[in-house]
Amino acid sequence: MLARTDLRGRTPSTAELRAALPRGGVDVDAVLHQVRPVVDAVRERGAAAALDFSEQFDGVRPAQIRVPQAELDRALAELDPAVRAALEVAIERTRKVHADQRRKDTTTQVVPGGTVTERWVPVDRVGLYVPGGNAVYPSSVVMNVVPAQAAGVRSLVVASPPQAEFGGLPHPTILAAAALLGVDEVWAVGGGQAVALLTYGGTDTDGAELAPVDLITGPGNIYVTAAKRLCRGLVGIDAEAGPTEIAILADHTADAVHVAADMISQAEHDVMAASVLVTTSIELADAVDTALAAQLEITKHKERVTAALSGTQSGTVLVSDVEAGLRVVNAYAAEHLEIQTENATAVAAKVTSAGAVFVGPWAPVSLGDYCAGSNHVLPTAGCARHSSGLSVQTFLRGIHVVDYSESALKEVSGHVITLSNAEDLPAHGEAVRLRFEALR
Structure with a gap:
């Protein structure tokens, strides 16, 4: 049922991966x-x-x-x-x-008499x-x-x-x-x-x-x-959120019924939702297709789910080994990434780009949607490469508070003046010099 991209025996570049992988999206x-x-x-x-x-x-x-x-x-x-x-x-x-x-809040003493405090203000x-x-x-x-x-x-x-x-x-x-x-x-x-x-x-x-x-x-x-x-x-x-997405990195140990159920759970959000399986096992890929067909017959939102799974944003990616699969999922940077492999904890530790990572067969994305304790407002459309999900930090602003004594400023004044002249902004230096020298 799912479209397939076969990357076995290949080592595509990051740019090639981003172009080849299934990806949904909206044209804002x-x-x-x-x-x-x-x-x-x-x-x-x-x-x-x-x-x-x-x-x-x-x-x-x-x-x-x-x-x-x-x-x-x-x-x-x-x-x-x-x-x-x-x-x-x-x-x-x-x-x-x-x-x-x-x-x-943290305060750093830069020099005696000179501190910088970072205050976190909501x-x-x-x-x-x-x-x-x-x-x-x-x-x-x-x-x-x-x-x-x-x-x-x-x-x-x-x-x-x-x-x-x-x-x-x-x-x-x-x-x-x-x-x-x-x-x-x-x-x-x-x-x-x-x-x-x-x-x-x-x-x-x-x-x-x-x-x-x-x-x-x-x-x-x-x-x-x-x-x-x-x-x-x-x-x-917080972000320009796109359609929801799940990627699942799985090997031969994964349960096809679980994988199919998790893909359907994301696909029921929207016809533009993305469900992507990255696997080392063609046998698992075949079994997932079979499980999807069976589960679709009993899912409530069959038409919506079918549209999402058959869209260009969803599919199966075949890879040679788990390391190759990690390169794929890190390039994809999924909103939700499940790891259903041997040694799932160790594999998950190598993930560098994902909104949230769900480790092993007992941590499905739907747990994170509701009761894991994690946040489900997460970056989509590959934005997990550079952005985080919603957190306490989203609602805080860092304010630097600079507190220098006269002696601490005097000690560094020459460097400030030198750098201001190097940038052709001499008034910056004058603002320091005039604190210690009478105006000529």
């Missing part, structure tokens, strides 16, 4: 012309424009942008107890992992986007809110699309998850208009302020991504 540039008027309208008319676009795109016009506290409380009270218990486990484990990520106000669409994502509320709270962010607002089915409110499970985390500000707005409103702020229908944010995080569709690109600079963003 192609929709910028559609999203720019949305952003411009929200900048000019604020919440009124956002509500107009909600009516146009979501088929419902909320009574107001901000969800009343009573609706948050009601959603939590009516939440299925089993879902609540599962969310509480996810929150507990995610908090445990992210609490250990908080950086501490972003003041953050907008956390939680998508609607094919699925409901309370887990994304957890993954965005927990690290922001661990960083000490003062003000959080969750934005999620209004749902006609629920009277213009976001999905009640999203509201319940926010309430469970102690978030009391949720906006019923989605798409590019949500990003724009988070960026520029506005006035709600009841006259209340919708304060702009400093940073926007969270996944979304191509229109959300385009709006992030247009607003970047006015606000910070």
Whole structure:
């Protein structure tokens, strides 16, 4: 079923690998012309424009942008107890992992009387986007809110699309998850208009302020991504997220049923989702194709999964050995990478490019999506080569504090003056010299 790329007996360069490997993607540039008027309208008319676009795109016009506290409380009270218990486990484990990520301020004594301190200061106000669409994502509320709270962010607002089915409110499970985390500000707005409103702020229908944010995080569709690109600079963003992806490095020891199930679990997100198997075993590749065919007959979202698995972004890559497979997966830089080989822990230690690595047969990606404690907002489309997933660091800014005494500055003043003259910026040197010499 899966298209195959046979690299056995070959040692392609990194550039050749990047060109040869299956890869999905979206052309954000192609929709910028559609999203720019949305952003411009929200900048000019604020919440009124956002509500107009909600009516146009979501088929419902909320009574107001901000969800009343009573609706948050009601959603939590009516939440299925089993879902609540599962969310509480996810929150507990995610908090445990992210609490250990908080950086501490460090002070370095460069010379006697001269110190540089790096302070880690949280972003003041953050907008956390939680998508609607094919699925409901309370887990994304957890993954965005927990690290922001661990960083000490003062003000959080969750934005999620209004749902006609629920009277213009976001999905009640999203509201319940926010309430469970102690978030009391949720906006019923989605798409590019949500990003724009988070960026520029506005006035709600009841006259209340919708304060702009400093940073926007969270996944979304191509229109959300385009709006992030247009607003970047006015606000910070976490990433331009593309379709989700999984790569699995497997050898003859892997269970084909497990591999197929994990590939389907990612493919059910979206028709553009990517599922890539990199294996040393043609027998495993054949067995995975057989298992995929069998499991597709009973999967709920068969059409969506079939479209994703048969797309150019998915496939099987045959390699000569595990070392060759490591070169492939490091070049691919998957959002999610599973290692299902002999000595999986040792193999995983050689991975240099991945959003998250899942080691062995008992750590499937779906564990990380919900209850591993790790974060599931991860770099896509090969961006794991240079970027990290969402973490506490996303919500922190490093500020250098320079504290030098008179003697410490005097000791280095000659070097400052020399370097300023070397760069033809003599006033830089003068700013130091005039502290020790009278103006001639």
